[in-house]
Amino acid sequence: MPINQAFKALSDPTRRKILDLLRDRDLTAGEIAEHFDMTKPSISNHLNILKQAELVWDERKGQHIVYSLNTTVFQDVMKWLLNFQSGERNESK
Amino acid sequence: MPINQAFKALSDPTRRKILDLLRDRDLTAGEIAEHFDMTKPSISNHLNILKQAELVWDERKGQHIVYSLNTTVFQDVMKWLLNFQSGERNESK
DNA sequence: TCGATAATTAGATAATTATCTAAATATTGA
DNA sequence: TCAATATTTAGATAATTATCTAATTATCGA
Numbered sequence: 001m002p003i004n005q006a007f008k009a010l011s012d013p014t015r016r017k018i019l020d021l022l023r024d025r026d027l028t029a030g031e032i033a034e035h036f037d038m039t040k041p042s043i044s045n046h047l048n049i050l051k052q053a054e055l056v057w058d059e060r061k062g063q064h065i066v067y068s069l070n071t072t073v074f075q076d077v078m079k080w081l082l083n084f085q086s087g088e089r090n091e092s093k
Numbered sequence: 094m095p096i097n098q099a100f101k102a103l104s105d106p107t108r109r110k111i112l113d114l115l116r117d118r119d120l121t122a123g124e125i126a127e128h129f130d131m132t133k134p135s136i137s138n139h140l141n142i143l144k145q146a147e148l149v150w151d152e153r154k155g156q157h158i159v160y161s162l163n164t165t166v167f168q169d170v171m172k173w174l175l176n177f178q179s180g181e182r183n184e185s186k
Numbered sequence: 187t188c189g190a191t192a193a194t195t196a197g198a199t200a201a202t203t204a205t206c207t208a209a210a211t212a213t214t215g216a
Numbered sequence: 217t218c219a220a221t222a223t224t225t226a227g228a229t230a231a232t233t234a235t236c237t238a239a240t241t242a243t244c245g246a
Contacts, residue, residue: 121223155222158223
């Protein structure tokens with residue numbers, strides 16, 4: 001919901017690549033980590049930042065935790081950007 | 094042009110407020126600084142980051158340097174976001 | 187219940203970013 | 217040309233963020 005967290009989350013290439021991977025299909029934390037040259041705790045941290053920004057959802061399925069994309073916040077960010085072209089004032093804080 | 098710089102630039106509340114101020118009209122560096130409880134060098138640094146991301150243009154007019162909004166990059170960012178709803182794969186790096 | 191697997195949390199460190207004060211540069215107008 | 221004004225650059229420090237290893241938690245299946 002807070003636009004600030006969304007922009008922060010989106011401002012890192014690793015996190016954007018995670019989002020890109022999730023466009024294809026839902027993935028477990030481990031599957032996501034396989035795509036990166038980085039430890040699992042680091043990826044876990046990035047996933048947490050994406051989760052806090054509500055850009056992804058997580059759901060435990062047995063031993064695994066499955067991550068999926070939440071497109072709602074993308075729309076919120078787009079609305080914010082559209083406001084710059086035409087819209088009325090918004091509280092950018 | 095690089096989406097990474099655009100997101101980085103947008104991920105700071107001070108910089109988003111600067112962009113918001115520039116929606117009304119072009120402003121000099123000093124006029125921008127007046128709106129913040131922060132030194133001029135700090136604002137100058139934020140302006141530089143916005144400039145590198147091409148979110149603003151600057152033009153010297155006599156003693157002043159006038160900053161203005163560049164909406165092109167906003168559109169690039171929106172295109173990137175739209176891709177997540179419907180689009181084909183992009184290189185999110 | 188216990189060993190194996192998946193993932194996160196804790197704690198430390200390195201890298202990046204934001205901010206400040208002081209100094210430098212550019213321009214104007216007398 | 218020189219003093220005043222506007223802005224940036226330099227250099228230092230504090231705050232934040234990214235990353236690692238080691239330890240912890242949760243779940244499964246025998």
